[in-house]
Amino acid sequence: MSSTRFDTVIIGGGPAGLSAAIYAGRASLSALVVEQGMPGGQIATTDEIENYPGIPSISGAELGLKLQEHAEKFGASIAYGSVERIERNEDGTFTVSYSSESATASTVIYTGGAIPRLAGFKGEDAFRGRGVSYCATCDGMFYRNKHVFVIGGGNSACEEALFLTKFASQVTMVVRRDKFRAPKGVSDRVMAHEKIDVRFNTKIVAADGDALLNTVTFEDTVTSEQHTETYEEGSFGIFVFAGYMPQTDLVAELVDLGPAGGVVTDERMRTKTPGLFCAGDVREKPLRQVVTAVSDGAVAAVSAYDYLDNL
Ligand SMILES: Cc1cc2nc3c(=O)[nH]c(=O)nc-3n(C[C@H](O)[C@H](O)[C@H](O)COP(=O)(O)OP(=O)(O)OC[C@H]3O[C@@H](n4cnc5c(N)ncnc54)[C@H](O)[C@@H]3O)c2cc1C
Known part of the structure; x- marks a missing residue:
């Protein structure tokens, strides 16, 4: 040596x-x-x-x-x-x-x-940079007038969801638990925001597409029921804020x-x-x-x- x-x-x-x-x-x-x-x-x-x-x-x-x-x-x-x-x-x-x-x-x-901590859904790695992002400050503006899903229920997920409303036409928060872990002031702002809707007791288990994403599969964390939603390719993104x-x-x-x-x-x-x-x-x-x-x-x-x- x-x-x-x-x-x-x-x-x-x-x-x-x-x-x-x-x-x-x-x-x-x-x-x-x-x-x-x-x-x-x-x-x-x-x-x-x-x-x-x-x-x-x-x-x-x-x-x-x-x-x-x-x-x-x-x-x-x-x-x-x-x-x-x-x-x-x-x-x-x-x-x-x-x-x-x-x-x-x-x-x-x-x-x-x-x-960044991964959310762990199928397709997360394959679509990183092609619909899956970990940084709203970096990538938010690429989703102008598009629909974004935000994974996470903590303070940074809520803050980033609010930030993404500046660009996105709609922000859907996907939260595993039945409530946020964020301070009440922030979560109240999220709940009151006209562009944000929240799906509690839900996780994303898969995302797929061709060049860009076109489907997302959700699972109900209480019943384990799954369903897949299909959108126009490239019309939405998934932001992961798991820390x-x-x-x-x-x-x-x-x-x-x-x-x-x-x-x-x-x-x-x-x-x-x-x-x-x-x-x-x-x-x-x-x-x-x-x-x-x-x-x-x-x-x-x-x-x-x-x-x-x-x-
Ligand atoms: C997908 C993505 C997009 C981003 N976009 C933007 C953007 O648009 N604008 C922006 O400002 N920021 C962006 N960021 C954030 C930005 O990249 C980081 O804040 C920045 O790179 C941090 O720099 P750093 O030097 O502290 O750490 P890093 O960039 O993580 O660099 C750490 C380096 O240390 C090396 N290393 C670690 N351990 C060892 C070891 N044991 N031996 C030798 N080497 C080691 C790693 O290989 C790595 O190269 C983005 C981040 C990601 C993941």
């Missing part, structure tokens, strides 16, 4: 990690980014991004590539592999092990992201986790372990978007610089 030494090792090459690499490079820190998949993280899986300020429209893959090129331009090294372990050494440095390599650094910026799973396993013993499972940091992205910073979707935070991830990454890199400066 070979080992190399850096000022900072950045785990994750999504928007937060690559932004951290750009800011680290500009501050003359030697930085290694370790990414297990595509540069760009979650955005690499989305066709179009229309809400990154200053760039009215860009594909996720292209934005990911641009972020990677930008990080490399400022000197970041990028390695491909899955980080398996972060160890804090007695002298306060960290050893990061990935594939058959390891790197030592005085600071680590962990940006492992979060993944997020921040990817915290690697750092769980080095950080505090919040009630929603995200890493707790201060506003300088510091964790309870000196020298370990966390940025992006992996944090406990109210808005998981590219713009907030790159902002976190920038702050984390500047904080890493200050930490090294004070050693």
Whole structure:
């Protein structure tokens, strides 16, 4: 196993990690980014991004590539592999092990992201991005004047259903239980909204179509009775709001986790372990978007610089 030494090792090459690499490079820190998949993280899986300020429209893959090129331009090294372990050494440095390599650094910026919790219906994965979405802020406007089904009965499902009424002609909430889990103020607004109807005790068990969706199968969670509804292809979408799973396993013993499972940091992205910073979707935070991830990454890199400066 070979080992190399850096000022900072950045785990994750999504928007937060690559932004951290750009800011680290500009501050003359030697930085290694370790990414297990595509540069760009979650955005690499989305066709179009229309809400990154200053760039009215860009594909996720292209934005990911641009972020990677930008990080490399400022000197970041990028390695491909899955980080398996972060160890804090007695002298306060960290050893990061990935594939058959390891790197030592005085600071680590962990940006492992979060993944949306799946609803688990048949067709969910096959139609992801073709009628099934996990982000109203990202995809809501593609459903202008269309019918959307919103899966979930918690606070974020209700908030997102209200948000989707700005675009959709009709919003149908599909809630497994006989009531919402959201605070009363929000659920009252949902129930009173003229564009929203709610199907309690119901879950979606399948969705199907050709290029886009045209059928949805519902199940009554009390009687287990199922029925299928058919619509014009592409005339509706399904938004899943079953929560997020921040990817915290690697750092769980080095950080505090919040009630929603995200890493707790201060506003300088510091964790309870000196020298370990966390940025992006992996944090406990109210808005998981590219713009907030790159902002976190920038702050984390500047904080890493200050930490090294004070050693
Ligand atoms: C389908 C979809 C569409 C979206 N559309 C938009 C949009 O239009 N606009 C918008 O602003 N936001 C959008 N988002 C949200 C946005 O993609 C995220 O908020 C953003 O990518 C978060 O960046 P991040 O760097 O924190 O995490 P991520 O993008 O999740 O990146 C984390 C990276 O860490 C890597 N990683 C994790 N663990 C390890 C490990 N052990 N070793 C090595 N690498 C590791 C992962 O492979 C990944 O590349 C969308 C999300 C999805 C899923």
